[in-house]
Amino acid sequence: MKKKLVLLSLLLTLLLTFSKANESKLLTIxxxxxxxxxxxxxxxxxxLKKLKAKHPDRMKIxxxxxxxxxxKIPLVILSEEGISKPEDIRFTGKLPVLIMANIHxxxxxxxxxxxxxxxxxxEEGREDxxxxxxxxxxxxxxxDGNDKIAKGxxxxxxxxEAGVRYNGQGYDLNRDYLKLETPEVRALVNKIFLxxxxxxFVDMHTTDGSYHQEPVTYAPNMAPQGDQTLIDFMWKRMLPEIDKNLEKKYGIKSIPYGNFVDRKDPSKGxxxxxxLGRYGTCYFGLRNRLSILDENYAHADFKTRVKGALAFIKSILEYTSKNINKIAALEKEADLRAVNKVKNSDFPVSFEPVKTYDFTIESYVFRIRKMTEEEKKKYPPWLGGYLVEKTDKIKTYKLPLFASYKPREFVKLTEGYVLLPSEKQVVELLKTHGIDVQVIGKDFKDKVKVFKITDVKSSKRIFQGHHLNKLSGEEILKEVKIPKGSFYVSLSQxxxxxxxxxxEPLSEDGLAAWNFFDRVIVREWSNKYRMYPVYKVMRTPPVYMYTL
Ligand SMILES: [Zn+2]
Known part of the structure; x- marks a missing residue:
């Protein structure tokens, strides 16, 4: 009898504890x-505030x-040590991983x-x-975009109902990483990345494209100017392992992010x-760091998407937890290569897509039909007058992934760049990115490469408040006067x-493209363009310089 009583009271206590835990469990909307x-x-x-109140020792905002x-935009810091600022990290011997959501x-x-x-x-057993x-x-x-929640x-x-893509200024934040015209991305780069x-860096999105079954899609840094060893590591080692673990442990399938090359024939690729560097995950790659774009499948229902996204970030954190020191070592090596091997190297400025690997996708049989006259008015002309409709019949396709870019044209880099004193605004921007800039303390003359512009084509369409430029021209070796107060950006950093x-003036997504030099790259009365205000120097300026 006594034994039974003890058991009963034990059971009661257990039940009580369980319901108490459930009562206090914070639920999302x-x-x-x-x-x-x-x-x-x-x-x-x-x-966030309620969760932090329960765990003030391990959660900081x-x-x-x-x-x-x-x-005010929150950064949540979760750590065993109660870290609240970057300076304290080194005492822990650990390294940070960043997950960001809701940019769109x-x-x-x-x-x-x-x-x-x-x-x-x-509080649910994932303290590991x-x-x-x-x-x-x-x-x-x-x-700001989030709270414009409405239908449609x-x-x-x-x-x-959901918010909108753009921020409070009307900009797409995931096009702003190079020009830094938004308070959000500017602070992300300068206060968090730096x-x-x-x-x-994991950047979380929802796809908008092709039909398939897998609820999660992903991509690493795609910018081919990034460190190739890191890009290869992502495609060959890290992403396949995260993908495999996601399916094995959580039962969720994932594939690389993309769209069918040809809507009419999925097997083409x-x-x-x-x-381009304007995208956050590509930009982060240009900084010699690893990044993952997470694009969850738009046609999956909301609950499935949340579940898939959650399992994906857990699978990522499980990988980094096991491999973080190895990743950090790879990134340090990439930093060293950037210091030693980028100057005087060939820098690619145009590309063509090439096969990354073959993979399988669980999709559907599609039906192709011509648009009716009525439909032609409704749909954009680039659809070519036909519609591709998904049937309910599931089909697995084996197809090539085109997510690698082979350089087509190069320019030769030199030791570094000199910016004329007129370019203070650009220098300010470079500093915000964390690029080291020095001030030249004395006038001097030197033979440098100057870019002689022969043509500037600006896009007719306004894009993110800009008419993007495409420059043409040639580099010529010329002796120029470099005035005191010019700026030096070394490529040994x-x-x-x-x-x-x-x-680089020919960089597809560089500052010349984004109109930062428009004040100076204008035609003179003689119909010739003024000189591009960034010189490429063949040696470190041989005069006194000081760090800005
Ligand atoms: Zn997005």
Whole structure:
């Protein structure tokens, strides 16, 4: 009898503890609404504050930027040691990994999945993910876009209402990484990338493209000017292992991000076009760091997307937890290569897509039909007058992935760049990126490579507030006077790849393209263009310089 009583009371205590834990379990907005709604900025902040109140020792919140409409953007820091600033990391012997969501604020599942991840790490048995690393999370990077929640912003399969893609100024934040015209990306680059120096950056999105079954898609840095060893490591080692683990442990399938090359014939291939530095994950690659673009499948329902996104970031953190020191060592080697091997090398300026590898995709049988006259008015002309419709019949395709880019044309780099004193605004921007700039303390003359512009074509269409330029011209060797107060950017520095990317006049996504030199690259009365205001020097300026 006594034994039975003891057992009963034990059972009661267990039940009580369980229901208490359940009572106090913080739920995200989708969990509370059966995945009908996504959270507002206030609701995210509310969740974060309540979770932090329960775990003040392992969870910290700092704010690193203020949006145009005045919302403070949170960075959540999860660590066993209670780290709240980057200076304290070195005492832990650990390194940070950064996960960011909601840059395109209509793409919402990352915002919800990162909140659930925090809860799982802090109170649902996933504290193992903090054992070897510091986890940095930006759950809501675009709060202004997020809070414009309404119907009809996305064609995703739920939630009913979502925010918009652009920020409070009307910019697409995932096109701003080079020009830094938004308070959000400017602070992300200068306050998070530069100060915390995460070994990995994960950027969470929702796809908008082709039909398939897999709920998660991914890509590493695609910019071919990035360190090739790191790019190869991502494609060949890291992503396949994360992909495999995601399926084995969580039962979720994933494939590389992309779209069918030819809508009419899926077997022709799968292509990822996004190789420019304006995209966050590519930009991060130009900084010699690893990055993962997460694009969750838009046609999957909201709950499936949150579940897939959550499992994917856990699979990533499991990988980094095991391999973080190896990754950091690879990145340090890439930094060293950037210091020693970029100057005087061939820098690619145009590319063609080439096969990365073959893979299989679970998709559908498609039906092709001509548009009716009515449909022709409804759809854009580039669809070519026919529609490709998905049937319910599932089909597996084996097809080539085109996500690698082979250089077609090169320019030769030199020791570094000299910027004329007129380019203070550009220098300011380079400094914000973390690029080392020195001031030349004395006038001098030297033989340098100058870029003689023969033509500037500006796009007719406005893109992100710009008419993008395409320059033509040739480099000529010329003796010029370099005035005191000019600036020197050496290519013997860890961010040399990024510096060349921004300053080369033929760089497809460089500062000349983004109109930063428009004041000077104009035609004179003689119909000739003025000189490009960045010289390529053949040697370090042989005069006194000081660091800016
Ligand atoms: Zn997106």
């Amino acid at each position: 989708p969990e509370q609404t059966n995945f009908k709604r996504t959270s507002t900025y206030r609701e995210v902040m509310d969740f 700092t704010f690193f930027a203020t949006s145009t409409e005045g919302k 604020a209509g793409e919402v599942e990352g915002k919800e999945a990162t909140q659930i991840l925090m809860r799982e790490i802090l 993910l903090l054992k070897n690393q510091i986890v940095l999370i930006i759950p809501i990077f675009n709060p 912003h996305r064609r995703d399969n739920g939630p009913e 100060r915390w120096d995460p070994v990995l 799968w292509r990822n076009h996004a190789y 860890p961010l040399s790849r990024l510096a060349a990317y921004l300053l």
